[in-house]
Amino acid sequence: MRTRGDQGAGGRGGASRTRKPRRPVRDQARNAAFDVVRAVDERDAYANLLLPRLLRERGIRGRDAALATELAYGTLRGLGTYDAIIEMCSDRAPDPDVRDALRLGAHQLLRMRVPPHAAVGTTVDLVRLRIGQGAAKFVNAVLRKIGSRTIEEWVPIVAPDPASDPVGHLAVAYGHPRWIVSAFRDALGGADDLTDLLDADNARPLVTLVARPGRSSMAELEDAGAVPARYSPYAAYLTEGDPGQIEAVAETRAAVQDEASQLVALALTRVPLDGDGDELWLDMCAGPGGKAGLLDAIATHGDLAGLDGAAGGAPDTAASPQGSDRGGPEASAGGGGGRPEVFGGGARLMAADVQEHRARLVWQTTRDAAVVTADGTEPAWRPGVFDRVMLDAPCTGLGALRRRPEARWRRDPSGIAELGKLQRRLLDTALDAVRPGGVVAYVTCSPHLAETRVVVADVMARRPDVEQLDARDYLPEVDRLGDGPHAQFWPHRHGTDAMFLVLLRKRPTEQ
Numbered sequence: 001m002r003t004r005g006d007q008g009a010g011g012r013g014g015a016s017r018t019r020k021p022r023r024p025v026r027d028q029a030r031n032a033a034f035d036v037v038r039a040v041d042e043r044d045a046y047a048n049l050l051l052p053r054l055l056r057e058r059g060i061r062g063r064d065a066a067l068a069t070e071l072a073y074g075t076l077r078g079l080g081t082y083d084a085i086i087e088m089c090s091d092r093a094p095d096p097d098v099r100d101a102l103r104l105g106a107h108q109l110l111r112m113r114v115p116p117h118a119a120v121g122t123t124v125d126l127v128r129l130r131i132g133q134g135a136a137k138f139v140n141a142v143l144r145k146i147g148s149r150t151i152e153e154w155v156p157i158v159a160p161d162p163a164s165d166p167v168g169h170l171a172v173a174y175g176h177p178r179w180i181v182s183a184f185r186d187a188l189g190g191a192d193d194l195t196d197l198l199d200a201d202n203a204r205p206l207v208t209l210v211a212r213p214g215r216s217s218m219a220e221l222e223d224a225g226a227v228p229a230r231y232s233p234y235a236a237y238l239t240e241g242d243p244g245q246i247e248a249v250a251e252t253r254a255a256v257q258d259e260a261s262q263l264v265a266l267a268l269t270r271v272p273l274d275g276d277g278d279e280l281w282l283d284m285c286a287g288p289g290g291k292a293g294l295l296d297a298i299a300t301h302g303d304l305a306g307l308d309g310a311a312g313g314a315p316d317t318a319a320s321p322q323g324s325d326r327g328g329p330e331a332s333a334g335g336g337g338g339r340p341e342v343f344g345g346g347a348r349l350m351a352a353d354v355q356e357h358r359a360r361l362v363w364q365t366t367r368d369a370a371v372v373t374a375d376g377t378e379p380a381w382r383p384g385v386f387d388r389v390m391l392d393a394p395c396t397g398l399g400a401l402r403r404r405p406e407a408r409w410r411r412d413p414s415g416i417a418e419l420g421k422l423q424r425r426l427l428d429t430a431l432d433a434v435r436p437g438g439v440v441a442y443v444t445c446s447p448h449l450a451e452t453r454v455v456v457a458d459v460m461a462r463r464p465d466v467e468q469l470d471a472r473d474y475l476p477e478v479d480r481l482g483d484g485p486h487a488q489f490w491p492h493r494h495g496t497d498a499m500f501l502v503l504l505r506k507r508p509t510e511q
């Protein structure tokens with residue numbers, strides 16, 4: 001394929017034939033980004049763990065650190081798109097290290113405001129220094145072809161025709177594996193705002209903090225430079241700076257936590273229970289302790305913010321269902337619609353995780369909780385003793401792809417069936433663990449139907465002792481949570497991870 005870029009492929013930036021080639025420049029930010037992309041490709045490293053370490057070790061700060069981050073994360077997110085374009089522009093399959101350099105160059109050319117000569121020149125220098133002169137020539141030629149068109153011009157060339165293969169088209173255009181696009185479309189119930197979701201998935205999430213009630217406060221987070229978030233009365237956005245430097249975070253009185261993670265935990269505490277007693281709560285899959293940290297604080301001190309901050313306060317849900325897509329009380333499968341309550345404190349949380357090192361993290365995050373290493377499918381606790389149970393089930397994590405730029409390419413649909421079996425067993429034991437009249441929250445950080453509604457429907461079909469509540473009734477401050485009775489958060493609608501929540505009540509025994 002010949003493009004405008006072919007003409008200059010052999011030379012560099014218009015340099016004359018007789019001029020001595022200049023010495024390649026070592027660019028700290030680009031080298032760090034290359035190392036991260038290589039490590040992810042070669043040895044399955046996690047970019048969000050490796051990059052901060054490299055930046056620290058190499059003393060890369062400020063604008064260079066921001067550039068390295070955008071380069072590494074953006075390149076990893078867009079791999080699928082860039083690979084299709086690279087393939088079209090190469091006459092042979094590049095070696096893995098050369099391909100990673102090409103991906104970095106393609107990201108700069110197509111999605112960053114780096115001038116084309118700088119994007120090509122710096123990548124060629126990097127390849128010359130790190131790989132070799134022959135590879136540098138090849139990279140120069142391929143990048144010039146890539147730079148001859150914009151991303152908008154490339155997509156129709158490399159992506160399947162949207163009319164005959166809409167999912168395949170979106171997969172290439174928005175840099176997501178096809179099966180994930182398909183799963184998102186199914187979970188959204190159509191393609192109306194699918195591209196908004198894919199776009200949101202490609203954007204870096206805001207850093208959201210939680211002020212654990214009784215341990216920190218919104219005022220303390222605001223003093224540290226954060227601003228109150230959209231929904232949760234305990235959430236604040238940190239637009240700049242390192243959250244680890246905030247005293248409350250360093251002392252685990254506050255933490256980094258997605259807003260939807262806070263809200264699903266809050267929703268569990270807001271359900272009025274049938275029968276006496278609200279003293280013992282269980283977080284069955286608690287590691288590393290995000291939700292346990294909030295539940296532990298509320299169990300001890302109560303929901304100190306109450307519902308005053310919630311949009312419209314505590315609604316009379318029977319009379320006035322909220323939000324454009326709320327179905328009202330008739331949407332509740334078990335007729336369990338109700339008013340949210342504010343928990344007053346005085347309960348104790350038990351937090352469990354099957355992995356010891358994750359249970360240890362929960363121990364560090366909580367203050368008053370009893371923390372155990374235990375397999376939720378073979379419970380170490382007596383059945384029917386807990387008033388509230390949080391089951392934040394192990395899942396594919398498709399709802400948090402924004403956080404780990406490479407994650408989407410690592411996930412594999414073949415694991416879903418196995419995970420589904422575990423999710424069903426855990427939900428069964430969670431329902432066994434709760435007392436009659438008590439409530440279980442089933443939560444996943446995935447909107448995939450096979451991990452969410454299908455799991456709940458299967459378990460409920462053989463559990464006449466359980467009724468499903470309308471989870472949206474307990475999140476009056478949040479609209480557009482779906483048709484119910486579950487609640488589904490979305491990055492493009494709520495600015496949160498795509499967290500899924502079902503609330504199940506164990507029927508009181510006299511019924």
Ligand SMILES: C[S@@+](CC[C@H](N)C(=O)[O-])C[C@H]1O[C@@H](n2cnc3c(N)ncnc32)[C@H](O)[C@@H]1O
Nearest residue numbers: 285286287288289290291353354375376392394
């Ligand atoms: C989605 S994560 C939980 C996240 C946590 N709730 C939070 O907010 O930080 C799922 C957890 O389930 C744990 N897990 C997996 N299988 C389990 C089992 N059979 N019993 C208990 N925990 C399990 C995993 O080790 C993992 O820590």
